[in-house]
Amino acid sequence: MTLKLGVPSKGRLMEKTFDWFGARGLDIRRTENEREYAGRVEGADGVELVLLSAGEIPRELEAGRIHLGVTGSDMVRERLASWQDSVQELTRMGFGHADLVLAVPAFWADVDTLDDLDAAAAAFRAKHGFRLRIATKYHRLVREFLRETGVADYRLVDSQGATEGTVRNGTAEAIADITSTGETLRANHLRILSDGVMHRSQATLFKSRRADWDGGAREVWRGLGNLLGISERGDR
Numbered sequence: 001m002t003l004k005l006g007v008p009s010k011g012r013l014m015e016k017t018f019d020w021f022g023a024r025g026l027d028i029r030r031t032e033n034e035r036e037y038a039g040r041v042e043g044a045d046g047v048e049l050v051l052l053s054a055g056e057i058p059r060e061l062e063a064g065r066i067h068l069g070v071t072g073s074d075m076v077r078e079r080l081a082s083w084q085d086s087v088q089e090l091t092r093m094g095f096g097h098a099d100l101v102l103a104v105p106a107f108w109a110d111v112d113t114l115d116d117l118d119a120a121a122a123a124f125r126a127k128h129g130f131r132l133r134i135a136t137k138y139h140r141l142v143r144e145f146l147r148e149t150g151v152a153d154y155r156l157v158d159s160q161g162a163t164e165g166t167v168r169n170g171t172a173e174a175i176a177d178i179t180s181t182g183e184t185l186r187a188n189h190l191r192i193l194s195d196g197v198m199h200r201s202q203a204t205l206f207k208s209r210r211a212d213w214d215g216g217a218r219e220v221w222r223g224l225g226n227l228l229g230i231s232e233r234g235d236r
């Protein structure tokens with residue numbers, strides 16, 4: 001029995017994930033053929049690489065099809081209900097930083113905080129007869145955040161990309177999306193609410209609570225955890 005390690009096979013997090021493991025003595029690489037989603041691991045016995053997109057890793061951890069997985073902390077929180085029941089955060093990896101934020105048109109001079117947004121949303125509904133629209137792909141995280149902060153008079157509209165363009169296009173009044181440099185927000189004349197940061201994300205190594213840890217995987221993890229310098233707290 002091997003321990004299955006899920007890593008991003010493409011996209012922003014792939015290279016730095018490989019570098020992070022490499023710096024700790026675990027050499028991970030894809031096969032020579034760039035189009036083939038297969039790879040190999042050197043530096044620890046019994047570790048099998050599973051190449052996946054960052055967005056699929058939460059589901060695979062939850063299903064227990066991989067023992068360990070690397071993805072953004074935002075992905076796990078967004079894609080898994082009660083994520084702590086199915087996965088454990090082992091270590092933050094120090095790259096892939098991005099903030100999930102709520103932003104409004106820069107010219108909305110009276111809307112700086114969530115309280116202001118709440119008031120503006122009520123006024124918007126009274127005036128237009130429908131709820132202020134917030135475009136996002138982070139439905140779970142945005143709903144939770146707005147419930148906790150007491151903003152109610154809004155409607156989410158789904159946007160799977162180019163979310164900052166929805167305001168200009170007239171399909172939303174505000175947006176909730178990931179930002180790192182802030183350039184996309186600025187270019188689209190949007191401004192983050194002063195208390196509008198919902199989550200500060202970074203690449204994180206997660207452990208599945210649902211995978212089969214008997215029959216060898218636990219022993220492999222013991223060696224690998226030592227190699228990576230990870231000591232667990234509150235592990236089951």
Ligand SMILES: Nc1ncnc2c1ncn2[C@@H]1O[C@H](COP(=O)(O)OP(=O)(O)OP(=O)(O)O)[C@@H](O)[C@H]1O
Pocket residue numbers: 008010011012013053054055056071072073074075096097098178179180181201202
């Ligand atoms: N500037 C950024 N924009 C978007 N995501 C970023 C940025 N910087 C870091 N990230 C992080 O990268 C991760 C997503 O990576 P990427 O977009 O490469 O994944 P993906 O495999 O294309 O995902 P999906 O399966 O959803 O298409 C998220 O956890 C996100 O927080």
Ligand SMILES: O=P(O)(O)OC[C@H]1O[C@H](OP(=O)(O)OP(=O)(O)O)[C@H](O)[C@@H]1O
Pocket residue numbers: 160161162163164177178179180181182183184185
């Ligand atoms: O703060 P910045 O550095 O400008 O980066 C933020 C942008 O990057 C991401 O988009 P991505 O490139 O993944 O395209 P998408 O619109 O298809 O999600 C994200 O959704 C923002 O639009």
